[in-house]
Amino acid sequence: MKQLLLLLSVLGLILSCSNLPQVYPAADSAGPQTDRACRGPFPDGDWQLLHSIEATLPGGKKGFLMGLTVISPSNRTAHCVIMTLEGFVVFDALYDGQITVKRALAPFDSEVFANGLLEDINLIFFKPSGSITTSGSLKSGAAVCRYQKPDGRLVDIISQGTPVWEIRQYRPDNRLAQTVKIMSAKETNLADHMWIADKIELKAHGSPGYTLVMDLVEAVPLKK
Amino acid sequence: MKKKKIYHHLNGAIFLLTALMCIGWADSWEGLKTAAGTVTSVGARFTQEKHMKILARPLVSEGVLLFQGPDSLRWEYTHPIQSILLLHNGKTRRLVQKNGSFVEDASVNLQAMQVVVQEITQWLNGRFDDNPIFTARLEPGRKIVMVPREESFARFIQRIEILLSDRPAAIKSVMIFESEDSFTRLDFKDVILNQKLDDALFRKVK
Numbered sequence: 001m002k003q004l005l006l007l008l009s010v011l012g013l014i015l016s017c018s019n020l021p022q023v024y025p026a027a028d029s030a031g032p033q034t035d036r037a038c039r040g041p042f043p044d045g046d047w048q049l050l051h052s053i054e055a056t057l058p059g060g061k062k063g064f065l066m067g068l069t070v071i072s073p074s075n076r077t078a079h080c081v082i083m084t085l086e087g088f089v090v091f092d093a094l095y096d097g098q099i100t101v102k103r104a105l106a107p108f109d110s111e112v113f114a115n116g117l118l119e120d121i122n123l124i125f126f127k128p129s130g131s132i133t134t135s136g137s138l139k140s141g142a143a144v145c146r147y148q149k150p151d152g153r154l155v156d157i158i159s160q161g162t163p164v165w166e167i168r169q170y171r172p173d174n175r176l177a178q179t180v181k182i183m184s185a186k187e188t189n190l191a192d193h194m195w196i197a198d199k200i201e202l203k204a205h206g207s208p209g210y211t212l213v214m215d216l217v218e219a220v221p222l223k224k
Numbered sequence: 225m226k227k228k229k230i231y232h233h234l235n236g237a238i239f240l241l242t243a244l245m246c247i248g249w250a251d252s253w254e255g256l257k258t259a260a261g262t263v264t265s266v267g268a269r270f271t272q273e274k275h276m277k278i279l280a281r282p283l284v285s286e287g288v289l290l291f292q293g294p295d296s297l298r299w300e301y302t303h304p305i306q307s308i309l310l311l312h313n314g315k316t317r318r319l320v321q322k323n324g325s326f327v328e329d330a331s332v333n334l335q336a337m338q339v340v341v342q343e344i345t346q347w348l349n350g351r352f353d354d355n356p357i358f359t360a361r362l363e364p365g366r367k368i369v370m371v372p373r374e375e376s377f378a379r380f381i382q383r384i385e386i387l388l389s390d391r392p393a394a395i396k397s398v399m400i401f402e403s404e405d406s407f408t409r410l411d412f413k414d415v416i417l418n419q420k421l422d423d424a425l426f427r428k429v430k
Contacts, residue, residue, distance in 0.1 A: 048279065062331075081276065087283070087408050089402055092405075092406075217304050
């Protein structure tokens with residue numbers, strides 16, 4: 001009996017740590033809200049994006065940087081440059097499935113930083129790779145589309161009304177890993193309802209966690 | 225009539241003397257130090273262009289630079305991102321405009337920026353050649369080329385080219401080469417020398 005209670009306690013603890021919300025399948029799974037959630041807030045075509053970045057680090061200290069990202073969603077490649085506000089390049093890397101770091105000055109010179117940054121860029125700018133496992137709505141009523149990535153991790157894209165979205169990426173144990181909130185966005189293609197986010201908040205959960213608030217300074221379309 | 229003639233001669237002499245001073249001021253390190261020695265403060269507007277191989281078009285920023293001898297500097301960007309870098313009594317602060325008010329930047333990249341801003345104050349003091357970080361050479365056309373002494377610093381900045389103005393003690397433009405793919409160009413305009421500047425400009429947003 002004692003063993004059963006212990007097992008139930010451990011199970012309860014595991015379940016309480018899990019943040020994976022239940023998805024209630026929509027009656028009409030191809031409805032406009034679900035379709036919007038599945039499409040996500042991802043840019044269409046190639047773009048050169050300049051953001052001012054406010055990073056809140058453990059302890060609440062704030063740091064400010066500029067992020068220049070050239071993205072090509074169709075082939076999932078990105079060139080990412082981090083600069084001081086005065087324009088000095090502290091990090092420069094290419095991502096085309098693999099990461100090639102061209103320049104990295106301390107404290108941006110660790111492999112962990114490069115991997116984390118490219119993971120964040122993937123989450124913010126590219127539709128999740130993998131397939132849609134389920135779609136519908138959350139308990140709150142917000143439309144959701146759940147993707148499973150090839151590595152098994154789940155990503156929820158939640159549409160909370162024009163133009164706000166939330167992207168949640170979970171760890172393999174279904175605990176929340178990162179949350180991306182698209183606070184506001186501009187419609188770049190009215191016919192296809194394509195958006196480009198102009199205020200993004202990324203929160204990395206866990207320890208050490210961090211928060212990035214990215215304000216779009218400039219968006220240059222590169223080709224259609 | 226005689227007075228008018230003397231006035232014209234005097235004006236001509238002053239013009240000639242100024243022209244000669246302008247020719248000579250950037251010919252030697254001593255000339256540069258002597259010219260800078262007459263400067264107590266500098267105020268200028270600047271346009272900054274960031275050129276990188278990946279950019280479809282350069283990133284353009286604008287701002288204001290204020291310097292008060294011997295070592296107070298205010299490097300303020302007004303567009304597109306508002307930020308102020310302050311150097312005063314050896315301390316560097318960066319303040320960034322967020323949601324209508326300025327927030328202190330506590331990031332570690334300020335250490336590198338401290339080196340850069342201290343370098344700028346050295347230039348504005350006319351001290352280009354006695355520098356522990358860079359070797360400097362004076363080239364024709366009022367150009368100074370600075371190259372890092374240490375390989376470790378060359379990873380941050382490969383070369384700096386400073387183009388001096390034909391006006392004594394003033395800098396016309398600065399080119400900072402970070403790598404083969406990236407350089408920054410700063411062009412200064414509306415330079416005002418020796419104006420009285422409030423000390424508080426180098427300590428806070430104001």
